[in-house]
Amino acid sequence: AQKVTQAQTEISVVEKEDVTLDCVYETRDTTYYLFWYKQPPSGELVFLIRRNSFDEQNEISGRYSWNFQKSTSSFNFTITASQVVDSAVYFCALSDANNDMRFGAGTRLTVKP
Amino acid sequence: DAMVIQNPRYQVTQFGKPVTLSCSQTLNHNVMYWYQQKSSQAPKLLFHYYDKDFNNEADTPDNFQSRRPNTSFCFLDIRSPGLGDAAMYLCATLRDRGTYGYTFGSGTRLTVV
Numbered sequence: 001a002q003k004v005t006q007a008q009t010e011i012s013v014v015e016k017e018d019v020t021l022d023c024v025y026e027t028r029d030t031t032y033y034l035f036w037y038k039q040p041p042s043g044e045l046v047f048l049i050r051r052n053s054f055d056e057q058n059e060i061s062g063r064y065s066w067n068f069q070k071s072t073s074s075f076n077f078t079i080t081a082s083q084v085v086d087s088a089v090y091f092c093a094l095s096d097a098n099n100d101m102r103f104g105a106g107t108r109l110t111v112k113p
Numbered sequence: 114d115a116m117v118i119q120n121p122r123y124q125v126t127q128f129g130k131p132v133t134l135s136c137s138q139t140l141n142h143n144v145m146y147w148y149q150q151k152s153s154q155a156p157k158l159l160f161h162y163y164d165k166d167f168n169n170e171a172d173t174p175d176n177f178q179s180r181r182p183n184t185s186f187c188f189l190d191i192r193s194p195g196l197g198d199a200a201m202y203l204c205a206t207l208r209d210r211g212t213y214g215y216t217f218g219s220g221t222r223l224t225v226v
Binding site for chain 2: 035042043044045047050091100101102103104105106108
């Protein structure tokens with residue numbers, strides 16, 4: 001069975017702080033995909049990144065970076081120099097080879113000015 | 114722009130009164146998903162269509178049905194909504210199995226009174 005755990009329910013930081021959102025996953029599949037989505041108060045899910053199980057390279061996109069470690073089944077997300085606009089709920093998700101996606105419970109990030 | 118459109122954005126229905134939510138897509142994607150997201154929870158997969166093949170999650174209540182009359186449209190029917198069915202309902206599409214890149218609609222927020 002697939003499972004995604006986001007242990008941090010809520011995180012609050014002050015603007016310009018760095019923050020890391022944790023994601024731990026479980027799967028028996030050898031081929032799988034990991035995702036991060038942002039959900040602002042308006043409700044739509046905004047795609048941030050996708051990683052497949054064969055690509056452990058870390059990725060940086062502007063202030064966002066992702067650390068994928070198969071050895072610990074983790075796919076953590078770091079926001080550098082956080083801004084108020086980063087306030088949202090962030091979901092980590094896992095999909096199998098059939099692409100049926102399962103979401104973690106989400107982490108609510110509040111960035112205070 | 115090609116996209117996934119959900120109508121209406123907000124829907125209020127009476128307890129026990131059947132309600133239908135709609136999703137349309139201009140992407141010509143083969144796979145369409147319905148997710149239910151209750152307040153402060155992760156999106157939960159209800160069912161999906163791979164082309165015309167319907168796939169129900171084991172724990173999706175019988176109260177929920179779906180129709181996909183053609184490639185572009187998919188409907189979620191709730192036969193007798195209860196207060197516990199109040200949620201955001203998200204539609205997503207995927208070009209095909211084995212590909213990646215879900216496209217989510219903006220969601221329909223259902224209120225049951």
